[in-house]
Amino acid sequence: MRWIWIDRFVEFRRAERAVAVKQWSLAEDLFACHFPGYPIVPACLLLEGLAQTGGILVGEANDFREKVVLAKIARAKFQREVMAGEEISLQADVLYIRQEGAAIQGRVCCGDELIGEAEITFAHLDQSRSQQIFGDRNFVFSGELKNLLQQSNMAPATSP
Amino acid sequence: MTQEEIYKKVANTLVEALNVDEEEIQRGSRLQADLGAESIDFLDIVFRLEREFGIKIPRGELFPESIFQGDPDMVQNGKVTTKGLSELRQRMPYADLKRFESNPDVAAISDLFTVELITKYVEGKLRSGN
Numbered sequence: 094m095r096w097i098w099i100d101r102f103v104e105f106r107r108a109e110r111a112v113a114v115k116q117w118s119l120a121e122d123l124f125a126c127h128f129p130g131y132p133i134v135p136a137c138l139l140l141e142g143l144a145q146t147g148g149i150l151v152g153e154a155n156d157f158r159e160k161v162v163l164a165k166i167a168r169a170k171f172q173r174e175v176m177a178g179e180e181i182s183l184q185a186d187v188l189y190i191r192q193e194g195a196a197i198q199g200r201v202c203c204g205d206e207l208i209g210e211a212e213i214t215f216a217h218l219d220q221s222r223s224q225q226i227f228g229d230r231n232f233v234f235s236g237e238l239k240n241l242l243q244q245s246n247m248a249p250a251t252s253p
Numbered sequence: 254m255t256q257e258e259i260y261k262k263v264a265n266t267l268v269e270a271l272n273v274d275e276e277e278i279q280r281g282s283r284l285q286a287d288l289g290a291e292s293i294d295f296l297d298i299v300f301r302l303e304r305e306f307g308i309k310i311p312r313g314e315l316f317p318e319s320i321f322q323g324d325p326d327m328v329q330n331g332k333v334t335t336k337g338l339s340e341l342r343q344r345m346p347y348a349d350l351k352r353f354e355s356n357p358d359v360a361a362i363s364d365l366f367t368v369e370l371i372t373k374y375v376e377g378k379l380r381s382g383n
Binding site: 101142165167168188189191192193194214216 | 269270272291294296297300303312
């Protein structure tokens with residue numbers, strides 16, 4: 094299974110805000126068992142989509158030098174379920190970016206309707222220790238996850 | 254702001270950061286042993302304190318990282334040496350080390366981080382205007 098839960102970015106303001114969209118097709122394998130006759134998106138995948146949106150926002154802020162990993166979801170609240178066929182937007186606003194890590198306020202919306210909110214904390218892996226374990230390669234931002242920005246033609250722009 | 258007001262705000266901050274009930278928090282509560290804090294929670298707590306009190310907390314100031322880094326001058330046979338204690342006093346002037354000094358077991362350093370310690374730290378920051 095490919096672990097990309099964003100289709101494309103529609104807004105990207107460096108170190109500030111990112112918005113991605115995702116359309117959930119009924120053809121997704123997960124709906125075969127979640128649930129038969131009642132295809133709803135697992136909330137954990139909505140959180141993963143928010144974490145990917147926010148993680149790329151945080152990673153790009155440091156030119157993808159840091160290994161940004163999801164560390165904590167202090168709180169998450171959903172107002173309703175998301176059904177197959179709905180297009181949702183995943184909105185991430187930076188709360189802070191520090192040397193040790195970062196946090197974002199995430200919102201899941203369908204049109205103007207707020208469906209869910211979560212506060213997500215990311216850690217920057219210790220550079221020297223992760224270098225020993227993983228080498229020079231940034232395993233977080235390799236391949237598809239990093240390419241999502243280019244694919245969406247969302248060249249990072251600093252805010253005025 | 255009085256010390257009691259600071260304490261109440263610190264307690265509220267910890268309720269948010271650690272998802273614990275207000276009743277679980279007392280001045281002597283240890284962040285890790287009593288309130289279940291993990292290392293990533295320290296980053297979250299620092300951010301919330303900065304936001305709540307309008308202060309700046311430089312990296313490693315409230316929660317020093319790897320204080321002794323395996324230095325044998327600082328720790329011997331699992332105990333913090335006199336030099337280590339002096340370093341600890343310098344790095345954490347807001348910590349009450351009296352009890353720790355009677356049995357300076359290096360494994361007990363995490364027990365120094367209590368709600369009271371954070372309250373004193375914030376009080377000092379507010380007083381110095383930093």
